[in-house]
Amino acid sequence: MSTSEIISRVWSGVLYMQFHLDRALSNQECPSFYIAVHRNSYLHNSLPAILQFFKPFLKDTRLAQSQNWWFEFEKVPLKWNFPVGLLYDLVTTDAQIEKQVWEITLKYYDYPTEYVIPIDQNPSFLKDHWTNQLKEACFILNGSSKLVMNMSRTDSDDFYNAAIHKDSTQFESMFRKLLPSSVSSLRNLPIKVYLPLSNKLIQPVLSNPGRKMTLGNLLQDLIPDLFPSSLMYTVAHPYSHGVVLPLNSSIIDLYICMKSLDGFLHISIKMIQKDEH
C-alpha cells in the first residue's frame, strides 16, 4: 500500500457510536443517538449534531448553546483534547470487540475537572488547543515553532478547516510545509506513547532519528518491560488508529503515514489478552 493510500485510510476511519443523554438532563424517555464518528476528529466536532438531536428532550434547552459538555464511557470521563480514535484505543478492552457500537453518555453536570481539562469559555477553544499541539509538533520536528507562528491567519484557518473537514489532500499539503527539507535535519519525532493504565504517556526523545530506526527499536528502548524483544510481540501490542503497528516498520515512515490531525503520532499500548481455555 502506498503512503497516500495509508494516509487516506487514516482519515476515513470511523467508529460507530451510540450516545445516551444523562438521565438527569431530561424529564422524558429519551432515545439514543447513533452516528458514525471519524477516528481522526475531536468529540466536540460532533457535538453540534448530537445536541441538535437531544435538544427537544432537554429539561433546560438553553444548555444546547453551551460547549461545556463532557463524555463518559463505563463511568470513565473522556478527555476532549484527544482524538476520538485514540480515546477508543485507550479505554476499550477485548470485551468491546463483540459489541456493534461504542456507547457513550453525554453529560453536563458535575464536570470532572480532576480528570478532564476544563473547557475555556471561548468559542475557539478547540482551535486554540489544536494550534498549540501543532506548534509543539513543529518544535519537536524542527527545534523551533516558527513555521507555525509565522503562518498567515488565512493559512492557519485553512489548515484547521482541512483538519476538521477531513480534507486529507489539503491537510497533507499544509503539513508538508512543517517538515524539515531532509531526513538528516529532522530533530526528533512528535510521538506520544500511552501506557496501558492511561495514567502516563511518554514522549520519546530521539536525537536525529534515521530511516533505519524501527518501531521495535523505539519500544524496546523506551519500555523494555513490555517490549523485551524488538522483533516480536510477547506481552503488549502498540495500536494506532485501531490497528496493531508492525514492529519492523521505520518510525519515520510510520509517523508520516499515521500522524493524527494534531501532528502527533499517538501510540496506545494494549496488553495481549490470552484466551482462557
Place this chain on the structure above:
Amino acid sequence: MSDKDLASSLMELNIKVGTTDIPQTIAEEQNQATDSKEEVLDDETTIKNDPQKTKITLNQSMMLSKLPAKTTSAVLSVSKPTESKIQIRFKSIGSVDQVSPAVFKISKSSKFSSILRFLELKLGKKVYCYLNNSVSPNPDEELENLYNIFRVGDELIVSYCNIVAFG
C-alpha cells in the same frame, strides 16, 4: 495478583476504577486520607506536587487481574510516576511582575497545571504561560515530557504574561 493487591497498587498510582460499588468508596476514602498526609506545602523554592489522576473502566481492571502476575506487576511498575525533580525558571513578559526567586524545583510527575496554579497564587491574577516563547502546553501535560523536549541546559524556562502573548 489478588483483586485486593491490584486495588491497592492502582490506588497508589492515583488510578480509580470507574464503578460505584462499595470497595470503590472505601478506596476513595483511603485515597483522600493519603492525599492529605502527603500534602507538602509550597515553600520558598519548591512547588507542590500535583500528580496525574486517572480512571480506568471495570473491564480494564478485570483484564489486568486476569493477566499473569508477572505481567501485571510489569504494567504497574512502568506506570509509576518518576520521583526526581526538575528546575523551573520563570521569566515575565511585558508589564507583569517577575516572581522572586525566579528558580523553583518541582517533581517531574507533576502536571503543567501546577505551574499555572502556582503563578496565579503568587501573582494574584490569571497568566498565560509559554515554553520556548511560543508553545502553551495543555494543563494536563506531564512536566517530565515537557522538560525532555523544551529544556534549555538543565532548566525548563517558563515565560508568562497577563495577556495572550503568542497566539
